[in-house]
Amino acid sequence: MTATPTQPYTPFVPCAQQTSRPRAGSRPAGARRAARDLLALVLLPLPLLALTLPAAFAGGGTRRWFGGRSESVRAEAQAAKDEAAAAFYELDTAQRDLRISIETIRAVDDTPAARRAVSDFEDLGRRIDEASHTYITAVDAHDLDRDDLEASVAAQARTELTRAKGDLDRVRQELDRFERGLGPLLDKAETRLARLAPAVERARQSLLAASNALDAVRGTRLRADDLAARLAALAPELTMLNQGAGQHGVAETLERADRVARDAEAVRVEAERLPERAAEIDHRLVSLRTRAQALTTRSEQVDPVLSELRRRFTAACWQDLQHVPDQAAETVRQAEAKLAEARTARDAQRWADALSLLTTVRALLNTTDEAVSAAGDRLRQLNAVSKDPQQEIERTRFAIRDAQRLAMAGRNTPDPRHARPLDDSVARLDRAIGTLEGRHPDYWHFLTELEAVRGTVARVVSQIRDDRGGAA
Structure with a gap:
C-alpha cells in the first residue's frame, strides 16, 4: 500500500502501483506557491516589494475564493479525500500488523493449514493493492487546492474518492475476518515461539552440566571415554543451536534443542553414576568368583549322590542325571574364563563389556547351580516317596x-x-x-x-x- 500525500507515513507500494504523486512528507501545492511568492518578494526591488506586500498579507496570495455551491462541493470533495486517506492509513496499518502474524506462523508452522493461511494472505494482499491503487489514482487525478477548481471537477473527485473509500472499507472488512480466523494458528505459533528461548537455554545448561559431571568423574581417574565421545558428538548440534532459528527454522530448532537436552542429560546421569557403577562391577567380580568356587565344591558332591541313586533305585530314576558332574565342571570352567575377561574389561574401563561378560557368567553359574541341585533334590524326593507314597x-x-x-x-x-x-x-x-x-x-x-x-x-x-x- 502507498500512503496518501496528506500523511507523513509512507508505507510500501509495489512498483507496478506507484504513480506520479507528491512524496510523503512534502509540502502541499499551496505551501510551495507561498514559499515561491515569499522568495520572489525578497528578491524584488524595494518599490515593487512595497506595492506587493499589502496584497500578499491581505489576501493570502493570489488564491480566489468561491462562494456558494462551488465552495460547498470543494469542501465535500476535501472531506471525501480526508475520509479516504484515513481509511487508507488504517488499512495499511492493519495489513502491516497482520503481516507480522503471518510471518510468525510461516516461521513456526509448516502444516497444510498454515500454508493455506499464508497463501490466502497473499491473495488478500493483491486485493488490498488493487483498492490502494484505486485510491492513489483518485488522489493524484484531482488537485483540490487549485484556485480555478470547477464545481463539476470537485464533484467528480468527491465521487471517485468516496468510491475509493468504499473499496478500502470492504477490503478492510475482509482483512478483519481473515485475522479473526487466524486465532488458533497464531496461538499455536506464539506458544512454540515462547518455548524456543527456554528450550535452547535448557539444552545449553544440560550440555554444561554433562561437561562438569564428566570432568568430576575424570578427577577420580575414571576415563569415561565413551561418555566423552557422546558429549563431543553434540558439539555440532550446539553450533546449530547458536546459529538460531532464523537460519534453521523454529520447528527444527525446537526439536534439536529437546534432543540435545535429552542426550546431554543422559550423559550427565551416566557420568554421575559411573563411580557407583565401577564399584558395583568390582563387587560382582568378587561375588561371582566366590560363587564359582562354591559350585566347584558342590559339583564334586554330585558323584556320591549319583552312586546312591544307582544303588537304591532303577535306572529310570537317575539316568538323566549322569551328565551333571561333567557338565557342571565344564560350565564352571567357562564361567571362570568369562570372569577373567570381565576383569580385563573392567581394568580397561570398558564398562559395557564388563557388565555384559558378568551377565554371561551369572547365567552360566545359574545353569550349573540348577543341575547340581537337581541331583540332590532327586535323591530327597525318591527317598520320601519310597518311604511313604x-x-x-x-x-x-x-x-x-x-x-x-x-x-x-x-x-x-x-x-x-x-x-x-x-x-x-x-x-x-x-x-x-x-x-x-x-x-x-x-x-x-x-x-x-x-x-x-x-x-x-x-x-x-x-x-x-x-x-x-x-x-x-
Whole structure:
C-alpha cells in the first residue's frame, strides 16, 4: 500500500502501483506557491516589494475564493479525500500488523493449514493493492487546492474518492475476518515461539552440566571415554543451536534443542553414576568368583549322590542325571574364563563389556547351580516317596476332588469340558499307583505322573473360574 500525500507515513507500494504523486512528507501545492511568492518578494526591488506586500498579507496570495455551491462541493470533495486517506492509513496499518502474524506462523508452522493461511494472505494482499491503487489514482487525478477548481471537477473527485473509500472499507472488512480466523494458528505459533528461548537455554545448561559431571568423574581417574565421545558428538548440534532459528527454522530448532537436552542429560546421569557403577562391577567380580568356587565344591558332591541313586533305585530314576558332574565342571570352567575377561574389561574401563561378560557368567553359574541341585533334590524326593507314597497320592486326590466340587457348584450335571479331563485325571492317578506294585517300582515315573495330574487339574480349575467370571 502507498500512503496518501496528506500523511507523513509512507508505507510500501509495489512498483507496478506507484504513480506520479507528491512524496510523503512534502509540502502541499499551496505551501510551495507561498514559499515561491515569499522568495520572489525578497528578491524584488524595494518599490515593487512595497506595492506587493499589502496584497500578499491581505489576501493570502493570489488564491480566489468561491462562494456558494462551488465552495460547498470543494469542501465535500476535501472531506471525501480526508475520509479516504484515513481509511487508507488504517488499512495499511492493519495489513502491516497482520503481516507480522503471518510471518510468525510461516516461521513456526509448516502444516497444510498454515500454508493455506499464508497463501490466502497473499491473495488478500493483491486485493488490498488493487483498492490502494484505486485510491492513489483518485488522489493524484484531482488537485483540490487549485484556485480555478470547477464545481463539476470537485464533484467528480468527491465521487471517485468516496468510491475509493468504499473499496478500502470492504477490503478492510475482509482483512478483519481473515485475522479473526487466524486465532488458533497464531496461538499455536506464539506458544512454540515462547518455548524456543527456554528450550535452547535448557539444552545449553544440560550440555554444561554433562561437561562438569564428566570432568568430576575424570578427577577420580575414571576415563569415561565413551561418555566423552557422546558429549563431543553434540558439539555440532550446539553450533546449530547458536546459529538460531532464523537460519534453521523454529520447528527444527525446537526439536534439536529437546534432543540435545535429552542426550546431554543422559550423559550427565551416566557420568554421575559411573563411580557407583565401577564399584558395583568390582563387587560382582568378587561375588561371582566366590560363587564359582562354591559350585566347584558342590559339583564334586554330585558323584556320591549319583552312586546312591544307582544303588537304591532303577535306572529310570537317575539316568538323566549322569551328565551333571561333567557338565557342571565344564560350565564352571567357562564361567571362570568369562570372569577373567570381565576383569580385563573392567581394568580397561570398558564398562559395557564388563557388565555384559558378568551377565554371561551369572547365567552360566545359574545353569550349573540348577543341575547340581537337581541331583540332590532327586535323591530327597525318591527317598520320601519310597518311604511313604501315600502322601503324594492323597495330595493329588484332594486336588481332583476339590476341582470336581467346583465343577458341580450350581449345576446338576458337570460341563463335559470340565468333567472329561477330571475323569481322565482319576484314571491316570490309578494307573500311576499301579506302577508302585512290583519288586523295583519306578518312583520317579510315579512322581512325574502325579505332578502332571495336578497340572491338568489346575488348568481345569482355572478354566471353570474364567468361564464363570465371564458369565458374571
